[in-house]
Amino acid sequence: MGGLPVIVAGGGIGGLTAALALARRGLPVRLYERAAGFGEVGAGLQLGPNAMRVLAALGLADAVTDAGFRPRALEMRLGGSGRTVFRLPVNRGEGPPYVQIHRADLIRILLDAARAAGVALVPGRAVADLAQDRRAVLVRLEDGEEVAGRALIGADGIGSTVQRRLFGPAPARFTGQVAWRATIPAETLAQGLVAPHATVWVGAGRHLVSYFLRGGRLVNLVAVEERADWTRESWTDRGDPAALRAAFAGWHPRVTGLIGAVRDCFLWALHDRPPLPRWSVGRVTLLGDACHPMLPFMAQGAAMAIEDAHVLAACLAVGPEAPALARYEALRRARTARVQAAARRNAWRFHLKGRLARLAVYGPMAAASLAAPGLLRGALAWLYDHDATRAGGPGG
Numbered sequence: 001m002g003g004l005p006v007i008v009a010g011g012g013i014g015g016l017t018a019a020l021a022l023a024r025r026g027l028p029v030r031l032y033e034r035a036a037g038f039g040e041v042g043a044g045l046q047l048g049p050n051a052m053r054v055l056a057a058l059g060l061a062d063a064v065t066d067a068g069f070r071p072r073a074l075e076m077r078l079g080g081s082g083r084t085v086f087r088l089p090v091n092r093g094e095g096p097p098y099v100q101i102h103r104a105d106l107i108r109i110l111l112d113a114a115r116a117a118g119v120a121l122v123p124g125r126a127v128a129d130l131a132q133d134r135r136a137v138l139v140r141l142e143d144g145e146e147v148a149g150r151a152l153i154g155a156d157g158i159g160s161t162v163q164r165r166l167f168g169p170a171p172a173r174f175t176g177q178v179a180w181r182a183t184i185p186a187e188t189l190a191q192g193l194v195a196p197h198a199t200v201w202v203g204a205g206r207h208l209v210s211y212f213l214r215g216g217r218l219v220n221l222v223a224v225e226e227r228a229d230w231t232r233e234s235w236t237d238r239g240d241p242a243a244l245r246a247a248f249a250g251w252h253p254r255v256t257g258l259i260g261a262v263r264d265c266f267l268w269a270l271h272d273r274p275p276l277p278r279w280s281v282g283r284v285t286l287l288g289d290a291c292h293p294m295l296p297f298m299a300q301g302a303a304m305a306i307e308d309a310h311v312l313a314a315c316l317a318v319g320p321e322a323p324a325l326a327r328y329e330a331l332r333r334a335r336t337a338r339v340q341a342a343a344r345r346n347a348w349r350f351h352l353k354g355r356l357a358r359l360a361v362y363g364p365m366a367a368a369s370l371a372a373p374g375l376l377r378g379a380l381a382w383l384y385d386h387d388a389t390r391a392g393g394p395g396g
């Protein structure tokens with residue numbers, strides 16, 4: 001089999017991180033991306049310490065931190081009164097940072113590093129089908145060309161072709177929620193309107209998240225509403241700022257002030273899928289949204305793809321392909337399913353309807369935040385303290 005490459009389908013955050021991690025371990029890698037270019041679209045992403053730990057292991061911590069913004073805290077506030085439910089300080093100097101970054105900036109950093117590491121990057125070509133035997137996987141591209149590889153990684157997102165070819169159709173489910181996304185130049189906003197925190201403003205049937213990007217020069221906004229009439233899932237569908245303003249009318253002046261400054265926004269239908277029972281068959285596996293798409297309410301979809309990438313590369317670097325991929329899957333399935341479930345629970349927690357429900361859920365959170373902040377931090381330790389660079393065998 002000699003020098004056959006690992007083939008990666010998809011050049012999003014997951015595919016690029018996987019390609020880079022594999023190349024860094026000395027494996028030849030060929031990445032096919034359906035789009036004509038790489039990831040110029042999108043908005044903000046939050047990268048918790050669990051993702052930053054992997055990016056640091058890939059030598060990218062400084063580049064990512066410099067391109068992003070380090071918040072002082074994560075906080076939840078009531079959308080109407082503005083009252084703080086909890087505030088959890090972050091970036092206090094211990095462990096990897098918590099960083100907010102524009103998706104296009106992260107893609108650019110990964111792309112440059114992957115190119116420098118020798119990954120063959122092939123935009124404008126899509127993976128269409130696959131066949132495999134004990135010696136290799138044969139990948140057919142949409143234009144008919146066939147390419148042989150030692151393994152195929154389906155990092156081709158929520159509508160994954162590789163997932164369908166392996167296991168048949170398992171369509172993602174519309175969750176009944178839509179997200180508006182916008183970025184706003186900070187210079188157009190009143191001083192102090194946005195705190196240097198990742199803030200989630202919660203209310204009945206909707207919530208809004210705001211945070212800084214690019215050293216504080218840009219503000220990212222994600223506003224989510226329960227709604228049944230929009231099911232498209234694309235980073236590039238336009239939304240109507242007037243409808244966004246109407247959905248959050250009467251909310252706290254800091255929310256309406258922020259939304260008032262939105263000139264242009266995108267609308268995105270939120271889909272997820274129950275955890276898949278299997279990700280791999282022989283020399284082929286899945287990674288990122290292709291195998292565990294999730295609601296964005298833990299801000300962990302990209303982070304899970306980044307963790308996957310590191311573990312996958314560590315496994316493939318030491319073993320024959322099929323057992324290595326089975327081991328990767330075994331190391332990752334439970335954790336990603338737990339994050340998927342936590343994101344679903346937050347959909348309920350963020351959208352509570354009625355005073356009593358809010359009191360019952362937010363009351364104890366507020367009390368803990370004031371009296372025992374360590375409790376909140378402890379409750380998130382499973383997520384943020386996880387070290388994916390230690391999983392997967394020799395060299396992490």
Ligand SMILES: Cc1cc2nc3c(=O)[nH]c(=O)nc-3n(C[C@H](O)[C@H](O)[C@H](O)COP(=O)(O)OP(=O)(O)OC[C@H]3O[C@@H](n4cnc5c(N)ncnc54)[C@H](O)[C@@H]3O)c2cc1C
Binds near residue numbers: 010
């Ligand atoms: C509103 C919103 C906010 C979010 N906020 C956060 C956050 O704060 N933190 C976080 O960690 N995550 C966040 N996420 C989730 C995150 O964006 C995704 O989980 C992550 O981008 C998934 O990466 P991926 O590489 O698996 O898939 P994708 O980014 O979907 O990449 C898949 C790539 O594969 C390509 N492709 C598709 N089919 C083929 C094919 N057949 N052949 C070749 N290429 C193909 C596509 O063109 C695409 O480039 C958010 C998501 C949303 C919707």
